[in-house]
Amino acid sequence: MKIAVSSLVFLPESLESVLEKIESFEAWEIVCEGTHYLNSKNIKYLLEIKDSYDISLLVHAPFSDLNPASMNAKVRELTVECVRDAIEGAFELDAELVVVHPGYVPELWKEYKDEILDNNFSTLLKIVEIAEDYNIKIGLENMPNFTGVLGKTPGEMLGIIKDIDSKVLGITFDVGHANTVSDPIKLLEDFAKLNIIHIHAHDNNGYSDDHLKIGEGNIDYFSVIKKLHEMRYDGYITIENKNLRDAMKSKEILEEYISMVNKIQ
Secondary structure (H helix, E strand, O other): OEEEEEHHHOOOOOHHHOHHHHOOOOEEEEEOOHHHOOOHHHHHHHHHHHOOOOOEEEEEOOOOOOOOOOOOHHHHHHHHHHHHHHHHHHHHOOOOEEEEOOOEOOHHHOOOHHHHHHHHHHHHHHHHHHHHHHOOEEEEEOOOOOOOEOOOOHHHHHHHHOOOOOOOEEEEEEHHHHHOOOOHHHHHHHHHOOOEEEEEEOEOOOOOOOOEOOOOOOOOHHHHHHHHHHOOOOOEEEEOOOOHHHHHHHHHHHHHHHHHHHHHO
């Protein structure tokens, strides 16, 4: 298991101002929002420094103001184009994976769930087809227990992906999100049946998506790491905290748990 850090810990700082702060992480997950959007300037900069710092890159597609399930066709089209930017940027940066959020049900359209799900499916299918063209993996992320969001449970996620047959499509399992829904260990086991290819790690107390540092909430991360080890998961665990100090502490704890699990198994 390898530990990455999300660029969320630095927003709204520019990419140029933060790189030296993350040398101790094995990878950086670039969140394509605001000053971290993968425009030509940021891609050029990242290409220049990536090899110098010997750090791998992952990409998180933009999600603010977007909705793949929207009843507005233009919003769906914009969502596809923004995710395309992330996929093309990932290809240029030799990043293996792009994280994508499922859609959500707008309050106005809550009685039209079937239409919303159809929209979500068609948008995701377009995104997967683009990813296949570039041989980039798509990690569809499970969502927290918020009203209207899709993909909170394994059953909901299966309904979203079951008719998409693609080797590039998998699950980014967000441990913190899972904790707002149910027992994260049980959900980890169930989501594993849908092909987990990436992990997001942060903490909370089960009520809201707080993105606390690991150990500050009630998630048993030792058991999470133990279960991932049993599953032979050897991919990235991206820490998603609110600031670098919390992310560094989370990293220390995860590294300790990984070391402990490796010794006992």
